[in-house]
Amino acid sequence: MKKAWRKRMLLGASLLLAVGGLAGCTGGADGNKNAEGAAADGPTPISIWASLNTNVSITLKNMSEITAIKEWEKKTNIKTEFQHPAVGAETEQFNVMLASNKLPDVMFVYGDYSKLYTDGSIIKLNDLIDQYAPNLKKILDENPEMAKQLKADNGDIYAIPHLRLGKYKTFGGMFIRQDWLDELKLEQPETIAEWETVLKAFKEKKGVTAPLLYGAPPKLTTMGPAAANFLEAYGITNTIFLKDGKVVFGPVEPEFKEFLTTFHRWYQEGLIDPDFATNDQKTFDAKILSGQAGAFFTYIGGGIGRYLPALQEKEPEANLTAVQFPIVNKGDEPMFTGRSWEWSGAGATITKSNKHPEETVKALDYFFSEEGHMLKNFGVEGVTYTMKDGYPTYTDEILKNPDGLSVVQAMAKHFIANYPFVGEDDDRYNEQYYQYQQQKDAVTLFSKYSDNTLKVGLPPVSLTTEESSEYSKIMSDITTYRDEMFIKFVIGAEPLENFDKFTAQIGKFNLKRAIEIQQAAVDRYNAR
Amino acid sequence: MAFPVVLYFLVFKYLPMYGAVIAFKEYTVGKGIWGSEWVGLQHFRDFFQSYYFWRVLKNTLILSFYQLLFGFPAPILLALLLNELRHEMFKRTVQTVSYIPHFISLVVICGMVVDFSSRDGLFNSIITFFGGESSALLSEPGNFRTIYTASSIWQELGFSTIIYLAALSGINPELYDASMVDGASRLRRVWHITLPGIIPMIVILLILRIGGLMEIGFEKVILLYNPNVYDTADVISTFVYRKGISESAEFSYTTAVGLFQSLVNFILLIGANRLSKAVSDNKLF
Numbered sequence: 001m002k003k004a005w006r007k008r009m010l011l012g013a014s015l016l017l018a019v020g021g022l023a024g025c026t027g028g029a030d031g032n033k034n035a036e037g038a039a040a041d042g043p044t045p046i047s048i049w050a051s052l053n054t055n056v057s058i059t060l061k062n063m064s065e066i067t068a069i070k071e072w073e074k075k076t077n078i079k080t081e082f083q084h085p086a087v088g089a090e091t092e093q094f095n096v097m098l099a100s101n102k103l104p105d106v107m108f109v110y111g112d113y114s115k116l117y118t119d120g121s122i123i124k125l126n127d128l129i130d131q132y133a134p135n136l137k138k139i140l141d142e143n144p145e146m147a148k149q150l151k152a153d154n155g156d157i158y159a160i161p162h163l164r165l166g167k168y169k170t171f172g173g174m175f176i177r178q179d180w181l182d183e184l185k186l187e188q189p190e191t192i193a194e195w196e197t198v199l200k201a202f203k204e205k206k207g208v209t210a211p212l213l214y215g216a217p218p219k220l221t222t223m224g225p226a227a228a229n230f231l232e233a234y235g236i237t238n239t240i241f242l243k244d245g246k247v248v249f250g251p252v253e254p255e256f257k258e259f260l261t262t263f264h265r266w267y268q269e270g271l272i273d274p275d276f277a278t279n280d281q282k283t284f285d286a287k288i289l290s291g292q293a294g295a296f297f298t299y300i301g302g303g304i305g306r307y308l309p310a311l312q313e314k315e316p317e318a319n320l321t322a323v324q325f326p327i328v329n330k331g332d333e334p335m336f337t338g339r340s341w342e343w344s345g346a347g348a349t350i351t352k353s354n355k356h357p358e359e360t361v362k363a364l365d366y367f368f369s370e371e372g373h374m375l376k377n378f379g380v381e382g383v384t385y386t387m388k389d390g391y392p393t394y395t396d397e398i399l400k401n402p403d404g405l406s407v408v409q410a411m412a413k414h415f416i417a418n419y420p421f422v423g424e425d426d427d428r429y430n431e432q433y434y435q436y437q438q439q440k441d442a443v444t445l446f447s448k449y450s451d452n453t454l455k456v457g458l459p460p461v462s463l464t465t466e467e468s469s470e471y472s473k474i475m476s477d478i479t480t481y482r483d484e485m486f487i488k489f490v491i492g493a494e495p496l497e498n499f500d501k502f503t504a505q506i507g508k509f510n511l512k513r514a515i516e517i518q519q520a521a522v523d524r525y526n527a528r
Numbered sequence: 529m530a531f532p533v534v535l536y537f538l539v540f541k542y543l544p545m546y547g548a549v550i551a552f553k554e555y556t557v558g559k560g561i562w563g564s565e566w567v568g569l570q571h572f573r574d575f576f577q578s579y580y581f582w583r584v585l586k587n588t589l590i591l592s593f594y595q596l597l598f599g600f601p602a603p604i605l606l607a608l609l610l611n612e613l614r615h616e617m618f619k620r621t622v623q624t625v626s627y628i629p630h631f632i633s634l635v636v637i638c639g640m641v642v643d644f645s646s647r648d649g650l651f652n653s654i655i656t657f658f659g660g661e662s663s664a665l666l667s668e669p670g671n672f673r674t675i676y677t678a679s680s681i682w683q684e685l686g687f688s689t690i691i692y693l694a695a696l697s698g699i700n701p702e703l704y705d706a707s708m709v710d711g712a713s714r715l716r717r718v719w720h721i722t723l724p725g726i727i728p729m730i731v732i733l734l735i736l737r738i739g740g741l742m743e744i745g746f747e748k749v750i751l752l753y754n755p756n757v758y759d760t761a762d763v764i765s766t767f768v769y770r771k772g773i774s775e776s777a778e779f780s781y782t783t784a785v786g787l788f789q790s791l792v793n794f795i796l797l798i799g800a801n802r803l804s805k806a807v808s809d810n811k812l813f
Contacts, residue, residue: 120558
């Protein structure tokens with residue numbers, strides 16, 4: 001009798017402990033739910049997973065503190081709780097979060113929405129948008145082309161989108177030391193050959209170690225934008241793209257070898273930064289600011305807005321201007337300009353853990369209303385902008401911040417126009433955001449050929465779960481191999497004669513299947 | 529009294545192990561661990577046939593082997609040398625200085641190593657001083673293993689010495705006195721008394737080291753490597769990290785790879801223990 005009792009006690013205790021241990025893992029989520037239940041009358045609590053923009057992180061710890069978010073909460077009767085992954089570890093933390101299945105109410109993601117949906121992490125939004133998002137619905141109804149991008153092949157919508165309307169759709173490109181060009185009496189380079197002349201002049205006459213600085217922060221993919229800009233001069237890009245409507249993988253095309261030959265020569269002649277494979281953001285910045293770099297890829301806003309004043313502080317005569325995307329032959333038009341589609345691919349997804357999908361969609365839809373649009377792009381009237389002849393003009397709080405914040409930082413503190421979020425971009429924002437003449441010129445220059453990109457760029461296709469997992473498996477091998485071999489070819493560790501072996505190996509990774517998958521997806525997209 | 533201990537291991541060590549079954553499944557988050565479909569040994573086959581299989585296996589083994597070959601004897605040597613020192617102050621200073629790096633966080637250590645190896649860093653200053661040419665040391669595949677092993681030794685040398693010094697202090701001083709009477713030289717005394725005195729300790733630590741042979745310091749490789757040196761630096765655990773959570777999210781595949789790594793570790797551990805039992809009387813279990 002006594003023994004049996006003891007046994008039961010032990011069993012009970014162990015169960016309690018085990019349950020306690022397990023519950024410990026999900027404690028955070030449970031805590032939320034309880035709070036939600038209690039706050040039935042007050043604002044709806046919504047937890048949001050989003051990466052913290054670096055410009056925000058300078059002044060604030062959490063996006064809930066942004067002026068526009070506070071205003072948004074008031075207008076839509078919600079209470080946000082932002083969860084931010086560590087900077088630089090966004091993908092890792094996102095994957096870990098998915099695997100653990102502990103999801104916030106809303107996730108801001110780039111990516112494989114269909115997969116997230118079939119995996120059961122997020123929910124479909126069609127009905128919710130129809131019922132609770134009148135503003136977004138209106139925009140989609142009026143812009144079928146945009147709706148086509150947003151909808152999956154079967155017509156599902158998985159995200160409340162960040163939309164890019166207006167004319168500014170190219171945000172970065174090559175910048176060059178204009179003061180050196182002037183000093184050496186050189187024209188802005190257009191063709192690859194002209195680039196070579198210019199870089200050589202920088203090397204020989206200015207004695208710099210990195211005439212073409214490159215290695216692309218923040219992830220420093222060596223095949224990143226700077227290399228891609230030169231590769232694209234040859235009419236291909238570093239990944240899949242459309243060639244006459246057919247899906248093609250750039251690195252196995254013969255043009256890739258031509259590009260490698262050029263880059264290898266440039267490396268040998270010291271025209272490329274010798275440390276291109278090991279640069280990080282810190283060394284990258286240092287090379288620009290210490291005048292070791294002649295040309296590099298960066299973004300018009302965050303890049304030039306930062307480099308130009310810092311550089312001129314040290315060297316008052318220094319000047320950075322945008323250069324048109326390189327081409328091979330005079331008269332060619334650049335095809336790849338980094339132009340984004342109307343739907344940038346970013347948006348807010350509602351997870352299956354969300355207890356208040358209606359309220360959430362309603363709240364997010366606010367940003368598509370006239371009032372919400374102004375709040376997102378310009379902040380609070382009277383505080384961050386004033387209407388002058390119908391044009392929202394930023395106040396000194398933004399343009400001449402009393403706390404010494406730069407324009408970008410001040411904007412980031414008050415509203416969320418300058419990085420992916422829900423809502424639409426506003427040109428009037430960019431017109432004032434780009435403060436320097438160099439930036440204003442850059443945006444016109446980079447936008448000049450941006451329509452070409454729509455012909456070669458892959459549309460926002462969607463893959464099925466099986467396709468997506470197969471595709472990512474194949475491509476993750478291929479891109480690793482491509483990046484490594486790219487470095488080897490450039491520095492000469494692998495002779496260019498082995499280019500055929502390189503393409504053969506990529507074939508062995510089953511590139512054919514990957515292309516098939518994408519081709520089918522493109523066909524489905526065209527049939528939408 | 530054993531109950532809480534058993535429970536601890538059950539809940540925190542054995543229960544999570546069931547997650548490893550996803551190595552044999554096509555895991556998708558929505559279906560959960562049990563709901564996902566079985567695929568048998570598919571992921572293992574994929575890994576063995578992968579282009580990267582031999583490279584990551586080779587790198588893992590070579591890096592571990594270097595660690596063992598150079599890293600393992602280093603503290604023994606230092607302990608023997610320190611043991612011969614008669615100047616107490618000097619001995620203590622050497623000891624303190626040599627184990628300070630152990631207390632510096634790995635992230636900082638790696639940051640220092642990266643800085644030292646950069647084009648205008650410490651190592652290059654030394655190289656150019658002696659007439660060499662400066663280069664980005666960490667971007668050449670040929671340098672990675674040296675830098676990795678040397679920095680590990682530098683970091684752990686002093687601290688690992690402590691355990692041997694403790695063992696040394698247990699040796700009966702009368703043995704030394706007796707041998708001195710017999711006219712044994714210093715070297716002879718080290719060879720015949722000191723070294724045999726710490727052999728059991730050496731063997732046990734060696735077995736433990738071999739068991740963890742494949743568990744090459746994953747954080748350290750991550751902090752030091754770049755795509756340039758994947759050739760010599762990419763090891764199983766970094767491969768798992770990249771494929772599993774950093775670049776793509778192939779949970780099942782990488783679990784299989786991780787499981788494979790543990791299996792090899794297990795075999796090595798048992799093997800080392802057997803071997804040691806056969807050649808000497810020392811064994812772990």
